[in-house]
Amino acid sequence: MKMFDYSIKENILANKVILVTGAGAGIGKEAAITYAKLGATVILLGKTVKKLESVYDEITASGLAEPAMIPLDLKGATKQNYIDMAATIASQFGKLDGALLNASMLGELTPFTQIHEQIFDDVMKVNVASQCLLAQALIPTLQLADNASLVFTSSSVGKQGRAYWGPYSISKFAIEGMMQVIADEYEKSNLRTNAINPGATNTSMRASAYPAEDKEKLATPADIMPLYVYLMSDESLDVNGQSIKAQ
Numbered sequence: 165m166k167m168f169d170y171s172i173k174e175n176i177l178a179n180k181v182i183l184v185t186g187a188g189a190g191i192g193k194e195a196a197i198t199y200a201k202l203g204a205t206v207i208l209l210g211k212t213v214k215k216l217e218s219v220y221d222e223i224t225a226s227g228l229a230e231p232a233m234i235p236l237d238l239k240g241a242t243k244q245n246y247i248d249m250a251a252t253i254a255s256q257f258g259k260l261d262g263a264l265l266n267a268s269m270l271g272e273l274t275p276f277t278q279i280h281e282q283i284f285d286d287v288m289k290v291n292v293a294s295q296c297l298l299a300q301a302l303i304p305t306l307q308l309a310d311n312a313s314l315v316f317t318s319s320s321v322g323k324q325g326r327a328y329w330g331p332y333s334i335s336k337f338a339i340e341g342m343m344q345v346i347a348d349e350y351e352k353s354n355l356r357t358n359a360i361n362p363g364a365t366n367t368s369m370r371a372s373a374y375p376a377e378d379k380e381k382l383a384t385p386a387d388i389m390p391l392y393v394y395l396m397s398d399e400s401l402d403v404n405g406q407s408i409k410a411q
């Protein structure tokens with residue numbers, strides 16, 4: 165498997181403030197720690213407080229910039245929660261240089277006719293509606309930065325539908341669309357908007373979709389970090405409206 169070809173330079177994210185959703189586990193955890201190691205102050209958003217605290221501890225124990233934590237369940241959060249969150253970020257940090265919208269839920273893999281209405285609604289709420297509300301609330305704070313990067317998280321099944329992947333696949337198509345709409349609207353601004361397709365990566369979400377596969381053969385979250393760093397760094401200032409594979 166060929167990883168996105170980009171060599172990461174030391175301190176490339178110095179002085180940047182970057183929000184990562186789903187920062188407590190999997191790819192989001194790796195991205196948060198990587199961004200902190202490269203000089204960023206990270207804002208950790210996630211559902212499970214314990215997981216956020218453990219990422220916070222890992223970052224502070226390494227002597228890196230102290231992160232902020234935002235425990236929030238995207239399934240229950242309201243528009244006002246996101247507006248309040250953005251206001252807190254603006255008052256605490258004065259700007260937001262990057263937002264990695266990474267959190268999502270798989271729902272269940274099932275034949276199309278057997279998709280449960282509740283699971284469809286939950287997946288659309290977490291993977292689509294909350295991403296829209298998050299982006300709406302965060303854009304004004306992103307506009308306070310010299311250059312800002314909004315990064316959505318897609319999937320191969322957001323590019324090509326796949327049998328039994330139901331709501332999750334549909335939700336990732338919506339993410340591709342949302343990314344393109346925002347990228348086009350803000351084309352002539354300080355804000356660039358792109359999406360990452362991580363590709364098969366060894367996390368608990370991947371394990372629940374493919375419980376029997378050999379995990380040793382999968383990329384690790386660390387393997388796919390070059391693209392995650394590139395899109396947050398000033399080296400990607402001209403990149404907008406793209407959906408890019410991390411592998």
Ligand SMILES: NC(=O)c1ccc[n+]([C@@H]2O[C@H](COP(=O)([O-])OP(=O)(O)OC[C@H]3O[C@@H](n4cnc5c(N)ncnc54)[C@H](OP(=O)(O)O)[C@@H]3O)[C@@H](O)[C@H]2O)c1
Pocket residue numbers: 185186187188189190191192209210211212213215236237238239266267268269290317318319320361362363364365366367368369370
């Ligand atoms: N791994 C892959 O092979 C792969 C492939 C293609 C795309 N992706 C995408 O990559 C992203 C990261 O996935 P991953 O593999 O790292 O998954 P993961 O290990 O399951 O992590 C998902 C993260 O999202 C958080 N999250 C889930 N539901 C949430 C909610 N309602 N509110 C707030 N946070 C919530 C989880 O928090 P808790 O742990 O607290 O629940 C967790 O930190 C996702 O968008 C996924 O669709 C992954």
